[in-house]
Amino acid sequence: MSAGKHLTKGSPKPALPDDGVPRLYSMRFCPYAARAHLALNAKKLPHHTINVNLKEKPEWLVEVSPLLKVPALHLVAEKDQPSLIESLIIVEYLDEKYPENPLLPKDPLQRAQDKILVERFNGVFSAFWNVVLEGKNPDDLWPAVDIFETELAKRGTPYFGGDKPGYVDYMIWPLFERFSVLQFTMKEEYNSNLQRWVKISAWIDLMTKNEVVQSHFATPEQHWEYFRTRSTNPNYDMLA
Ligand SMILES: N[C@@H](CCC(=O)N[C@@H](CS)C(=O)NCC(=O)O)C(=O)O
Numbered sequence: 476m477s478a479g480k481h482l483t484k485g486s487p488k489p490a491l492p493d494d495g496v497p498r499l500y501s502m503r504f505c506p507y508a509a510r511a512h513l514a515l516n517a518k519k520l521p522h523h524t525i526n527v528n529l530k531e532k533p534e535w536l537v538e539v540s541p542l543l544k545v546p547a548l549h550l551v552a553e554k555d556q557p558s559l560i561e562s563l564i565i566v567e568y569l570d571e572k573y574p575e576n577p578l579l580p581k582d583p584l585q586r587a588q589d590k591i592l593v594e595r596f597n598g599v600f601s602a603f604w605n606v607v608l609e610g611k612n613p614d615d616l617w618p619a620v621d622i623f624e625t626e627l628a629k630r631g632t633p634y635f636g637g638d639k640p641g642y643v644d645y646m647i648w649p650l651f652e653r654f655s656v657l658q659f660t661m662k663e664e665y666n667s668n669l670q671r672w673v674k675i676s677a678w679i680d681l682m683t684k685n686e687v688v689q690s691h692f693a694t695p696e697q698h699w700e701y702f703r704t705r706s707t708n709p710n711y712d713m714l715a
Pocket residue numbers: 502504505506507508529543544545546560561562563
């Protein structure tokens with residue numbers, strides 16, 4: 476509901492209906508915000524999306540996001556209307572508060588193992604940013620992804636969550652959706668690495684067709700356009 480152009484410095488705070496529906500403060504190309512979108516959509520939870528321009532932040536952003544980052548989830552129906560920040564904390568809160576369509580496994584050990592896997596995914600995130608944003612050597616990136624290839628093979632299921640996507644799948648997907656921008660920077664090396672990841676390649680194909688993923692999807696070309704212009708003049712509203 477109500478996603479629109481990215482609100483910028485000087486924009487008034489949006490007037491939203493007094494309906495108690497949580498408000499997700501987001502930016503269309505933020506992979507961390509994408510986690511919150513995927514969790515909300517996977518759990519079919521109504522919410523309002525308010526997109527913000529992160530180069531020229533609206534003055535009122537601090538009221539809902541003290542570190543001035545997205546995602547932030549404003550729980551307007553709760554006492555004192557608190558806001559949650561940090562993508563993984565938001566997703567875990569949603570999963571506990573709304574147990575239908577669960578994302579994390581019920582078993583405490585499996586839960587812990589899934590959270591460890593997502594924690595380890597920070598290595599893929601930082602290696603990827605180093606390559607795409609800093610133009611660094613991709614030598615750290617391939618072994619970081621190998622961990623996930625091995626884990627998926629070990630689980631023996633099409634998704635990390637079993638026969639359908641779960642917490643790990645949705646939390647790591649936003650980076651994999653962006654992974655294909657590497658085809659624009661290192662064509663041959665990218666293609667040959669995809670071939671070495673048999674399980675991950677099949678998983679990427681399945682995830683791309685998933686309806687929750689499609690509910691918040693951008694093409695490799697759109698992601699590349701964002702990355703290219705990110706530090707100068709990003710077109711946040713490309714998809715608005
Ligand atoms: N650890 C945070 C990271 C959030 C984050 O870094 N968001 C970026 C956009 S992708 C942001 O809001 N940056 C604005 C800034 O740092 O000023 C999470 O998982 O939610």
